Amino acid sequence: MSEKSTRSIANNRKARYNYEITDQYEAGLVLVGSEVKSLRDGAVNLKEAYCKIADNGEIFVYQMHITQYPFSFHSNHDPLRPRKLLLNKKEIRKISDMMNIKGCSLIPLSIYIKGNRIKMKVGIGRGKKLYDKRQTMKERDAKLEVNRMNKQKDYS
Numbered sequence: 001m002s003e004k005s006t007r008s009i010a011n012n013r014k015a016r017y018n019y020e021i022t023d024q025y026e027a028g029l030v031l032v033g034s035e036v037k038s039l040r041d042g043a044v045n046l047k048e049a050y051c052k053i054a055d056n057g058e059i060f061v062y063q064m065h066i067t068q069y070p071f072s073f074h075s076n077h078d079p080l081r082p083r084k085l086l087l088n089k090k091e092i093r094k095i096s097d098m099m100n101i102k103g104c105s106l107i108p109l110s111i112y113i114k115g116n117r118i119k120m121k122v123g124i125g126r127g128k129k130l131y132d133k134r135q136t137m138k139e140r141d142a143k144l145e146v147n148r149m150n151k152q153k154d155y156s
Contacts, residue, residue, distance in 0.1 A: 009040075024124075
């Protein structure tokens, strides 16, 4: 059995900054043809996207902007339409239990191609406070400083 190759299309970098991600799930997406072509070109924005569980127990992603495909004429899609996520019932039940906890949200983290399928990684996150964000920035800056020092040692 051969491994399927993956190619990243877009990442939601703000999500990891604003939320502490506890669990991650891989979900399929229900898309139309022009959306698939735009995604393969990388014309997607996850910055404002969020997920919700509908009344019928299905999960949808909202505010994910997929640019209209320029070479599609009559069957182009609405860039901000809600898109259904494909998950198992067991996963949906687990996610809905976690969402009932105060402060937890379901956030799209990344979108990628796995084999011939387009997948989305979603995570359950709890919002960070301002001091947590500052701590994340301090850790990142310290890591950059260490890398700079190591590069200077290599050159001398």
